[in-house]
Amino acid sequence: xxxxxPTKAGKMVKFIITRQDSPEAAPYTEEFExxxxxxxxxxxxxxxxxxxxxxxxxxxxxxVCWESNCLEEVCGACSMVINGKPRQACSSLxxxxxxxxxxxxxxxxxxxxxxxxxxxxxxxxxKRVKAWIPIDGTxxxxxxxxxxxxxxxxxxxxxxxxxxxxxxxxxxxVNDRSSFIGPAAVSQVxxxxxxxxxxxxxxxxxxxxxxxxxxEGCGNSQNCVRSCPKGIPLTTSIAAINRxxxxxxxxxxxxx
Amino acid sequence: xxxxxxxxxxxxxxxxxxxxxxFLVNHAITNYSAFEGGLExxxxxxxxxxxxxxxxxxxIFGIFLPLFFHGVYGLYVAYQSNWxxxxxxxxxxxxxxxxxxxxxxxxxxxxxxVYQTRYQVLVGxxxxxxxxxxxxxxxxxxxSVVLYTIGVLAAVFHFANGMWSFLVSWGITVGPRAQRIxxxxxxxxxxxxxxxxxxxxxxxxxxxFAETASAVRTWIG
Numbered sequence: 001x002x003x004x005x006p007t008k009a010g011k012m013v014k015f016i017i018t019r020q021d022s023p024e025a026a027p028y029t030e031e032f033e034x035x036x037x038x039x040x041x042x043x044x045x046x047x048x049x050x051x052x053x054x055x056x057x058x059x060x061x062x063x064v065c066w067e068s069n070c071l072e073e074v075c076g077a078c079s080m081v082i083n084g085k086p087r088q089a090c091s092s093l094x095x096x097x098x099x100x101x102x103x104x105x106x107x108x109x110x111x112x113x114x115x116x117x118x119x120x121x122x123x124x125x126x127k128r129v130k131a132w133i134p135i136d137g138t139x140x141x142x143x144x145x146x147x148x149x150x151x152x153x154x155x156x157x158x159x160x161x162x163x164x165x166x167x168x169x170x171x172x173x174v175n176d177r178s179s180f181i182g183p184a185a186v187s188q189v190x191x192x193x194x195x196x197x198x199x200x201x202x203x204x205x206x207x208x209x210x211x212x213x214x215x216e217g218c219g220n221s222q223n224c225v226r227s228c229p230k231g232i233p234l235t236t237s238i239a240a241i242n243r244x245x246x247x248x249x250x251x252x253x254x255x256x
Numbered sequence: 257x258x259x260x261x262x263x264x265x266x267x268x269x270x271x272x273x274x275x276x277x278x279f280l281v282n283h284a285i286t287n288y289s290a291f292e293g294g295l296e297x298x299x300x301x302x303x304x305x306x307x308x309x310x311x312x313x314x315x316i317f318g319i320f321l322p323l324f325f326h327g328v329y330g331l332y333v334a335y336q337s338n339w340x341x342x343x344x345x346x347x348x349x350x351x352x353x354x355x356x357x358x359x360x361x362x363x364x365x366x367x368x369x370v371y372q373t374r375y376q377v378l379v380g381x382x383x384x385x386x387x388x389x390x391x392x393x394x395x396x397x398x399x400s401v402v403l404y405t406i407g408v409l410a411a412v413f414h415f416a417n418g419m420w421s422f423l424v425s426w427g428i429t430v431g432p433r434a435q436r437i438x439x440x441x442x443x444x445x446x447x448x449x450x451x452x453x454x455x456x457x458x459x460x461x462x463x464x465f466a467e468t469a470s471a472v473r474t475w476i477g
């Protein structure tokens with residue numbers, strides 16, 4: 001219970017973890033009870049299980065596998081489904097979670113093992129839309145055009161995306177039957193099209209989103225913007241890119 | 257699905273507004289004339305619509321083909337989604353799921369409704385003047401009244417929420433404030449258009465529409 005004040009020594013925290021031994025194996029759950037420490041997060045609980053992989057029933061098991069790096073919600077590696085919502089395990093404080101804490105992998109992505117998922121499709125999406133600014137050349141190109149400060153301020157918010165995959169997990173249209181690229185890459189197109197140098201390749205990025213596996217799969221459920229741990233205005237990005245792709249569509253038609 | 261799904265989806269979206277949304281609103285207003293002007297008013301509206309030039313052309317290219325494409329591709333769009341409302345209980349997410357459910361209900365309802373009305377005119381069982389009587393006959397069955405109410409509310413919800421989504425999908429309402437105001441407007445439109453349809457159901461149940469009903473009734477059983 002979230003309201004209980006966990007101050008007494010010897011208090012235990014209960015975890016129910018969805019596990020899977022290999023990419024093709026069937027998932028199963030295991031329960032763990034971990035000694036409470038103040039300011040514990042889900043990662044420190046998983047570390048405790050790693051040190052002492054014994055289930056609630058007293059039987060030992062294999063340590064639970066997970067991924068994490070920065071532990072300060074900027075790298076995007078520790079995304080998992082905690083009490084039903086996809087989020088970062090590092091910023092999921094046990095004091096603020098309802099117990100038992102249910103932890104599961106983000107199953108929209110291929111599961112490697114336990115809580116480890118393969119987010120490769122997101123990185124492939126960034127490559128497809130060319131989410132970078134091409135500045136390399138054989139000679140010094142000199143300084144690029146300046147970016148207006150007002151534009152930089154909102155573009156900075158978009159640059160906070162850490163490709164964590166939470167928006168794809170929350171989206172009802174990212175699945176095996178749909179080719180939707182997902183909210184994150186659409187927002188990155190807006191970011192790099194906003195940059196004065198990146199804008200020079202604007203049409204290329206938009207046209208990638210106007211093919212199969214582009215922006216059209218968005219069904220406006222708007223779960224992405226409610227779930228994003230970085231508070232990125234994903235639905236505004238999607239609508240803005242909808243506007244730009246519509247303009248691009250007519251531009252392409254009328255140019256021939 | 258072969259071909260460019262972006263273009264297909266854009267055509268699906270555009271057809272939902274032009275002509276289908278326009279037709280739905282027109283249909284609501286025509287039906288409402290049954291409430292406002294009784295049998296005479298309704299027949300006048302029906303005659304006005306069927307007196308339009310190129311009426312068969314308009315019916316095929318302005319209603320039937322767009323409806324067929326929007327409906328069939330819409331079923332595919334509904335098939336592509338994984339509803340997750342138990343995990344994400346947000347208003348927009350409910351609207352997303354309801355848009356797909358109401359689309360399927362509307363599709364089935366329209367097939368049934370067109371069979372009962374336009375198809376019967378086509379095969380010569382009914383004339384345009386008998387359509388009001390036909391509606392009276394349909395509504396003598398309380399089950400039909402319930403099914404029509406569900407069908408009409410599903411269709412109007414699908415229209416109103418579809419208009420909201422259309423404005424986002426074409427990049428007209430971009431920011432959260434524009435989208436919020438748009439949702440108030442389309443909730444209002446939903447209420448108004450639903451009321452027009454529901455009042456016309458009330459009107460079709462009045463005795464006035466029963467007059468020549470017995471003469472029409474033989475074929476439906």
